[in-house]
Amino acid sequence: MKSGNLTTGHRMPWNKGKFTGQKPPLKLREIWAIRTRLQMASNIRELTMFNLAIDSKLRACDLTRLQVQDVCPGSQVGSRATVMRQKTQRPVQFEITEQTRLSIEAWIRARGLKPSDYLFPSRLHDSPHLSTRQYARLVHRWVASIGLDDTAYDTHTMRRTRASLIYQRTTNLRAVQLLLGHTKLESTVRYLGIEVDDALEMAEQTEV
16 A cells, blocks of 8 residues: 555544643633623624523533523523433533523523524524534634634533532532533543542542
């Protein structure tokens, strides 16, 4: 087999020139910078998506499939929601903060969404709801808008952000594990990017 041309079967690595590994969460000031930009642009759809992504800590596949009734079971958006995760088929509960509730309510009114509608309908005809690829593009655009290198961030950044902030404030791994819906503590440790020995020691201190 010859080398040095396209007939060799060698392909350029997908990650050539890209950041790989654990994606960093957003810092508090970065959250507010993105949020402020979306508010100033009156972009209700993306503001709602951004706020809910931070609050829910959901994977992209679960966030994009949310229905109105998942977060608004009645006439008002709830302060908490429970959804079934696609990957594990286990339920996970999350808090919906006041600012997120307000943006969700504004988005539902603006779009005229019904309880059975997807919360984030796709603008493409071949999909009933926003795709994970479309969502990923939005995440890259959000981080780039505040001067960050968007190749260093992805949709997992959104999932990790609130969990990381909670961990920084409380060092309570058990709580973060529960909020992320992880069955194993090791998964939470990897997700937060902390040392295993430190994590286990803190977990033992938070036993009840």
